[in-house]
Amino acid sequence: MKKAKLFGLGVVAAALTVALAACGGNGGTTDSTDGGSAGGSTDAEHSVVIVTDIGGVDDRSFNQSAWEGLQEWGKENGLSKGAGGYDYIQSNDASEYVTNIDTAVSNGFNTIFGIGYLLADSISAAADQNPDTQFGIIDSVIEGKDNVVSATFKDHEASYLAGVAAANTTLTDKVGFIGGEEGVVIDRFEAGFRQGVADAAEELGKDITVDVKYAASFGDPAKGKSLAAAMYQSGVDIIFHASGGTGAGVFQEAKDLNETGDQDKVWVIGVDSDQEAEGKFTTKDGKEDNFTLTSTLKGVGTAVKDISNLALEDKFPGGEHKVYGLKDGGVDLTEGFLSEDALKAVDTAKEKIIAEEVTVPEVPEDVKD
Numbered sequence: 001m002k003k004a005k006l007f008g009l010g011v012v013a014a015a016l017t018v019a020l021a022a023c024g025g026n027g028g029t030t031d032s033t034d035g036g037s038a039g040g041s042t043d044a045e046h047s048v049v050i051v052t053d054i055g056g057v058d059d060r061s062f063n064q065s066a067w068e069g070l071q072e073w074g075k076e077n078g079l080s081k082g083a084g085g086y087d088y089i090q091s092n093d094a095s096e097y098v099t100n101i102d103t104a105v106s107n108g109f110n111t112i113f114g115i116g117y118l119l120a121d122s123i124s125a126a127a128d129q130n131p132d133t134q135f136g137i138i139d140s141v142i143e144g145k146d147n148v149v150s151a152t153f154k155d156h157e158a159s160y161l162a163g164v165a166a167a168n169t170t171l172t173d174k175v176g177f178i179g180g181e182e183g184v185v186i187d188r189f190e191a192g193f194r195q196g197v198a199d200a201a202e203e204l205g206k207d208i209t210v211d212v213k214y215a216a217s218f219g220d221p222a223k224g225k226s227l228a229a230a231m232y233q234s235g236v237d238i239i240f241h242a243s244g245g246t247g248a249g250v251f252q253e254a255k256d257l258n259e260t261g262d263q264d265k266v267w268v269i270g271v272d273s274d275q276e277a278e279g280k281f282t283t284k285d286g287k288e289d290n291f292t293l294t295s296t297l298k299g300v301g302t303a304v305k306d307i308s309n310l311a312l313e314d315k316f317p318g319g320e321h322k323v324y325g326l327k328d329g330g331v332d333l334t335e336g337f338l339s340e341d342a343l344k345a346v347d348t349a350k351e352k353i354i355a356e357e358v359t360v361p362e363v364p365e366d367v368k369d
Helices: 062-076 094-106 117-129 155-167 184-204 221-233 244-260 300-312 340-354
Strands: 048-051 086-089 111-115 134-138 148-153 174-179 209-214 238-242 267-270 280-282 288-290 292-298 321-324 331-333
Touching: 048 062, 048 094, 048 300, 062 086, 062 111, 062 300, 086 094, 094 111, 094 117, 111 117, 111 300, 117 134, 117 148, 134 300, 148 300, 155 184, 155 238, 155 267, 155 292, 155 331, 155 340, 174 184, 174 221, 174 244, 184 209, 184 238, 184 340, 209 221, 221 238, 221 244, 238 244, 244 267, 244 280, 300 321
Parallel strands: 048 086, 048 111, 111 134, 134 148, 148 321, 174 209, 174 238, 238 267, 267 292
Antiparallel strands: 280 288, 292 331
C-alpha cells in the first residue's frame, strides 16, 4: 500500500505527523503517552500552555497538531511537562474557555495559546486583565493588544488543492463538503474546496457538483455520521470534512460502507493533519485497504512552536498577525492515495498558487462555479 507523503517538505512536515493518542480531561498527566518529560527542567518565565477547543488533544486534527508542536518544543528545550514547563488544558465545552484560561494564568504560565477562533473573545478578555502575560490566538485575529499574537492560515489554498484532487478522482461527479460551525475560518475551507473542484472540472470538461452541509458543531460525531450517510446515499463518493471531532463520524460512516462492500468505494479527505490512519478498513474479502484519499495539512503545531521559540528568546511578537500559507509551508496536502494524474493536477495547481497565477477565494460567495 502506498505510504502518504507531503507534496512540500516545508516547516509543517515535522509538526503534522499523526500523533500518539494523548490523555483527555482538563490537562495531561506526565507519562510516555502524552509526551511528558519527568526529567526535564522548569523555566517559569518561558513556560507555555495551550488551551484547546472542545475537540481535545486527541482529535487527530487541529488541537492535536497544536499539542504535538508544543511537545516538540518542550522536549527540544529540555523542559518538563506541567507548571513551569509546557502543558495543555482541555476544554470539553465552550463554557470552560474562560475558566481554563484563568487556570493557565493562575498556574503561572507565561505564554498562553487559545487553540481555535472560538476562544478569541476569552483570550482577548484575559489579555486585558493580565497585561504582563503573553497570549496567542490560533485561527483568529485580535488587534490592538501588545501582549497578543495572532496566527492564521491560508486554509483556502490547501482546500483548493483538495478540490482539485477530488475532481480528478470522483467517479460519480458528485463530491461533498461537511463543515463544523459556519464562520470566517470554515468559509475559507469551503470556498477553496469548491473553487478547486470548479477549476479542475472545467479543465477536465466535466460537470461536477459539490454538496455542502454544516453540522453546527466541531464535537458531534453522530451528526457528522448522519450527514455523511445522506451524502453517500445521494451518490457523493468523496467527502472533504473541515469539522474537527465531528469528522470522526464522517470517517465511521465511510468505514461502515466500505466494509460492507455493497457499493463502490467511498472516500474521505482529512483535514489539518494527516488522517490516513483514520481511513484503514478491512474489505469484505478480508483485505486491508484505506479510504483517506488525502488530507489537507495545517501548521498549527508549527505556529505554536515558532511563536514559543520567539518567546523563549524574549522576542514574543505581541501585536503581530502571522500568516502561514502554501508559499512558506504553512499549509499543504498529503499525497495519500491519489492517482498519478491527480497528483500531477494538484502539483500544477500548487505551483500556480505559489506563483500567484491563481487567486483562491476566501469566502463562498466569491466562488465561481
